[in-house]
Amino acid sequence: MDTFKDFILQERFKNLLPQHEDEKHKHADHVFNMVQKAYHHIGGIHGSGFKNPADMVKNIPMWKLHKDSSGKVRGVALYKDKTGRKRVAMASDGSDEGKAGLANIIKGDISQKRSHAEISGPSLSFHKKQIGDLRPHVLSRAAAQKAMPGERLGVPHPDDPELARHPELKHHFYTRDIGGETHTKLMIGTPGKRIK
Numbered sequence: 104m105d106t107f108k109d110f111i112l113q114e115r116f117k118n119l120l121p122q123h124e125d126e127k128h129k130h131a132d133h134v135f136n137m138v139q140k141a142y143h144h145i146g147g148i149h150g151s152g153f154k155n156p157a158d159m160v161k162n163i164p165m166w167k168l169h170k171d172s173s174g175k176v177r178g179v180a181l182y183k184d185k186t187g188r189k190r191v192a193m194a195s196d197g198s199d200e201g202k203a204g205l206a207n208i209i210k211g212d213i214s215q216k217r218s219h220a221e222i223s224g225p226s227l228s229f230h231k232k233q234i235g236d237l238r239p240h241v242l243s244r245a246a247a248q249k250a251m252p253g254e255r256l257g258v259p260h261p262d263d264p265e266l267a268r269h270p271e272l273k274h275h276f277y278t279r280d281i282g283g284e285t286h287t288k289l290m291i292g293t294p295g296k297r298i299k
Contacts, residue, residue, distance in 0.1 A: 119166040131156035141194035149282030169204025178204035187295040190220035206233045219292035242290040250294040
């Protein structure tokens, strides 16, 4: 049986904040490629800050890296400071270790009430697989609108595929424009926790 010390040596998380720009540059190409690959099957990532590795370093203030025992980045969650610490992307290298690292980040964000995120599609399915019943953690449309006062949120069409896949959450979904395209999302977590 592994001891707690063995677990700590095998799995490490590192927060990179705006003052860690040099370290972000060391990982930028790898992290950028992971993010591009993770969002490729849904038409790419549409938010700002993802034009290239340098843009990501400049415009994504917080990176939470999951590293293996050799120091290789296996998973990453990226956050902006928008009405608090908002996770705007996540990715893994596709390994079981990377997926497990992302699962730990998600569970920690939810249980410790340290961030919020807009999710849908594969990300929503991954959250459900890791957490189970999301209803206690999902914000209402009105609360999501309050967390994004500058955005115009709409009501999804009753035939929206997200509503069909997740009927228990149908009253929480909303639509909004991201990068010139309309996306169906829901908000999970705790807004208002600033990046420090």
